[in-house]
Amino acid sequence: MTFQGIAADNLAEVYRLAAEKYGDLPAFATRIRSGVFKPVSYRDLYDFGLYLGTALIELGVEARAHVGLLADNRVEWNIADYAILMCGAADVPRGTDVTNQEIEYILDHSDARVVFVENKRLLERVIRIMPKLGKVQHLILMDPKAEAPKGVLHLYELVERGKELRGEGDRQIEERMAQITPDDLFTLIYTSGTTGVPKGVQLTHANMASQVRNLPFPLEPDDRLLSILPVWHSYERIFHMIAISNGCCTYFTSLRSIADDLKTVKPTIMASAPRLWENLYLRIMKNVRESHWIRRGLFRAAYFSSRMVKSSTFFFQGKELDLSGRGIGAILGKSALGALKILLFLPLYIALNAVVLEKLRQVVGGSFKGTVSGGGALQPHVDEFFNYIGVPVLEGYGLTETSPVAAVRTHGKLVIGTVGPLYPETELRIVDLNTGEILYPNSKHKGDGRGLKGEIHLKGPQVMKGYYKNPESTEKVLKDGWFNTGDIGMYTFNDCLKIMGRSKDTIVLLNGENLEPIPIEAKLCESPLIDQCMVVGQDRKQLGALVVPSMEGFEEAGLKAESLEELAESSDARRLIQQEAKRQISGENGFKAFEHIHGLRLLDKEFEVGDEMTNTFKIKRHVVDEKYGDLIDEIFQS
Numbered sequence: 001m002t003f004q005g006i007a008a009d010n011l012a013e014v015y016r017l018a019a020e021k022y023g024d025l026p027a028f029a030t031r032i033r034s035g036v037f038k039p040v041s042y043r044d045l046y047d048f049g050l051y052l053g054t055a056l057i058e059l060g061v062e063a064r065a066h067v068g069l070l071a072d073n074r075v076e077w078n079i080a081d082y083a084i085l086m087c088g089a090a091d092v093p094r095g096t097d098v099t100n101q102e103i104e105y106i107l108d109h110s111d112a113r114v115v116f117v118e119n120k121r122l123l124e125r126v127i128r129i130m131p132k133l134g135k136v137q138h139l140i141l142m143d144p145k146a147e148a149p150k151g152v153l154h155l156y157e158l159v160e161r162g163k164e165l166r167g168e169g170d171r172q173i174e175e176r177m178a179q180i181t182p183d184d185l186f187t188l189i190y191t192s193g194t195t196g197v198p199k200g201v202q203l204t205h206a207n208m209a210s211q212v213r214n215l216p217f218p219l220e221p222d223d224r225l226l227s228i229l230p231v232w233h234s235y236e237r238i239f240h241m242i243a244i245s246n247g248c249c250t251y252f253t254s255l256r257s258i259a260d261d262l263k264t265v266k267p268t269i270m271a272s273a274p275r276l277w278e279n280l281y282l283r284i285m286k287n288v289r290e291s292h293w294i295r296r297g298l299f300r301a302a303y304f305s306s307r308m309v310k311s312s313t314f315f316f317q318g319k320e321l322d323l324s325g326r327g328i329g330a331i332l333g334k335s336a337l338g339a340l341k342i343l344l345f346l347p348l349y350i351a352l353n354a355v356v357l358e359k360l361r362q363v364v365g366g367s368f369k370g371t372v373s374g375g376g377a378l379q380p381h382v383d384e385f386f387n388y389i390g391v392p393v394l395e396g397y398g399l400t401e402t403s404p405v406a407a408v409r410t411h412g413k414l415v416i417g418t419v420g421p422l423y424p425e426t427e428l429r430i431v432d433l434n435t436g437e438i439l440y441p442n443s444k445h446k447g448d449g450r451g452l453k454g455e456i457h458l459k460g461p462q463v464m465k466g467y468y469k470n471p472e473s474t475e476k477v478l479k480d481g482w483f484n485t486g487d488i489g490m491y492t493f494n495d496c497l498k499i500m501g502r503s504k505d506t507i508v509l510l511n512g513e514n515l516e517p518i519p520i521e522a523k524l525c526e527s528p529l530i531d532q533c534m535v536v537g538q539d540r541k542q543l544g545a546l547v548v549p550s551m552e553g554f555e556e557a558g559l560k561a562e563s564l565e566e567l568a569e570s571s572d573a574r575r576l577i578q579q580e581a582k583r584q585i586s587g588e589n590g591f592k593a594f595e596h597i598h599g600l601r602l603l604d605k606e607f608e609v610g611d612e613m614t615n616t617f618k619i620k621r622h623v624v625d626e627k628y629g630d631l632i633d634e635i636f637q638s
Helices: 011-022 042-059 075-086 100-109 120-128 155-167 172-179 205-213 234-246 258-265 274-290 293-316 328-364 380-389 471-477 517-524 551-556 564-568 571-584 621-627 629-637
Strands: 026-033 036-041 066-070 090-094 114-117 138-141 185-192 198-204 224-227 249-252 269-272 370-373 393-398 405-408 427-431 438-440 454-459 482-491 497-502 530-536 543-549 597-602
Touching: 011 042, 011 075, 011 172, 011 205, 011 234, 026 042, 026 075, 036 042, 042 075, 042 155, 042 172, 066 075, 066 100, 075 090, 075 155, 075 172, 090 100, 100 120, 100 185, 100 198, 114 120, 120 138, 138 155, 185 205, 185 234, 198 205, 205 234, 224 234, 224 258, 234 249, 234 269, 258 328, 269 274, 274 293, 274 328, 274 370, 274 380, 293 328, 293 380, 328 380, 380 393, 427 482, 471 482, 497 621, 517 530, 517 543, 517 571, 530 551, 530 621, 543 551, 543 564, 543 571, 543 629, 551 564, 571 597, 597 629, 621 629
Parallel strands: 026 249, 066 090, 066 114, 090 185, 114 138, 224 249, 224 269, 269 370, 370 393, 543 597
Antiparallel strands: 026 036, 185 198, 393 405, 427 438, 427 454, 454 482, 482 497, 530 543
8 A cells, every 4th residue: 555645757846746735834944953943845945946947057057967966964955956856957966974086986977067065164175176077067055154265156146046037037947847757867876886986876757756656654744754864865865755745844953963853843754774773772771770770670561561562462463573484383372372461461561651661752752653764774672672662663675776665664564573565566586696596486485485585686666777877787786677686685474575684795884884895805804914804794883804814924923823723712813903903994094984893703714615705716795694693793792
C-alpha cells in the first residue's frame, strides 16, 4: 500500500503544484535561536525559485546543464535547488566539508560552469583553486549575511534580478519547465568508488518521482520533519521531496541543537543515521546509572515488561525475524510462550508505561510516528530498545544509485533485524557469490530461496541511469536493468530483506561516512612490520584492522619469534604495530580523522589464495569477515 501526495513525472512540476496546493503553509524553517524557527512558505519558496531560475537563464545556464551546489542544510539550498531544476538543469551537490581535491575533480568532471557556494570561508577555498577550474564561469555566494567580493555574484541579488525580469514579462522559465522529460537528470551526485575516485551517479526525474509516489506510510500537512543529515545525500533529499509532495514543514537542526530542537519541534517523522540513536541510547543509559536506585529499579522493571509484551506481540503480528521458515510445532510453542509472557507482564507494563516509558519517549519529542534510520546498520540492542519502549525506528536500506530507497520497514512490517520489505515496484535477486546461481527467487529451494545468503541485485524505477562519463563502471554494476549492490543479504520468510555484509570494498561507518579501505591497507603494508592486513569497520563507529605481522620485519627490529603464532600473541608486537598504524594513517599522510585505525588484532596465519584471497591476490572480505568475526568483535569491544 502506498500513500501518495502530489504526483508528477518531474520535480519542477511537483514544486509548482505544491505551491498551488499548500500556498502559505510553511515548507522549511530555519533555526534562529532556541525554541524559535523562521519559516518560508510553499508559495514564497516557489517564487524565489522562479526569480533565481530566471536570473540563471539570463546568466547562460542552459537546459540539461550541470550546476555546482556546495552547501549544507539551509533554506538557500532549497531555493537554489528549485531554481536549478525549474530552469531545466541538474544540480551537482556536495557539503561544505568537501576537500579541495574533490572540488577540483567534481566541478571539472561534471562540466559545471555555474557554482553556488554556501559561505565566505568555502568561497575563499574555491577562489584559491579557480586557476584549476577552467570550466567554471560564475560563482554565487549563498549566505544572506555575507557580502559577495568583487567578481562573485550573490544569490539574493540574482533573486532581485530575476524578479525584475519577470516584472518585464520574462517567462522563459515556464518554457524550460514544460520541456523537462522524466529521463532528464535532476541531480548528479558524486560518491566514492573502489579506486577512491568519485563517480557521478546520474539520477533522473523519473527516479525520484518513483520514490515519492511509492511512499509506504502516510504523511499529512501537519506532520513535522526534523532535518539533520546532509541534504546533498540522496537519503535526506528524498525526505525533502516527500515533505514537499505532502505539504509538511521541514525544520533544520544540527548536532549541537538537536536535543533542544526535538523538544521544540516535536517531530512526527525524521530521517536519521544509526549514530543518533546510539548516542541517545547511551545518554539514557548514563542517566539511568546515575539515578536513584528506586528509579533504576523502576526503569529496569518497565523495560523488561515492555520487552516481554512487545516481543510477544511482534510474534503474533508476524513481525518476529524468521530465517528458516517455522513449522507448525515451532509456531505452537512460540504462541504458547508468547501468550504466557503477555499474561504475566501486561499488568506491569500498563502500570509503568505512562510513569517511566512515556518520559523516555519525551526525549525525542514524544510525537514520533516513526523515524527512518539509514546510511548504516542499526546496532541490534539499540534497535530493540527504542522499538520496545514505543519509539518506532523504521530501518531502511538503499544506495545513492537507487535514489536511494530499496527497502524500508513499515509499521505493518516492523521486523527487527531486517530493513523491511522491498520498496513498491522494486524487484530483488539474491545471487550466489561463488556460482552466480540465483538463489532467490528460485522454486528449487525451500520458500523460493528465502533464508539463503548471497549478493543483492535490485531492479526498479529508482535505479540510476548510470555513472556520468564512466561506461566501464556502469557496465560492472548494471546488467539488463539489474543493479549489483555489492551487499550480501537474504530474503526472510516474513518477506523482509536482511543485510549481512558487503562483497565490495567500500566501508560505511555508523555515522554514514563512506571510505575505501584499499589505500589505507596499502599504506599500512608499507611498514616492514606488516605483511598483510585488512581494514574492518562496516557499521562500526570507527575503523580497526586485522594484521598479519612480518616475522622478517620484526626480526630486523630486534623482536625474534619462532612462529607467527608466537608473534601474534606478543603484546610487544601489537604495541609496535599500533604505533606504526598511528604513524602511517595520519593527517600528515593525507588521511581524514574517520580513516584512522583505532584498534587491531594480529593474526597467526597468512591470507592464502583459494581461502581468504582470490587468484589475483585480492582479499575476499566477506570470507575474512565470517572467518574472523569473533576477533573483529573483540577489536570494537576493547
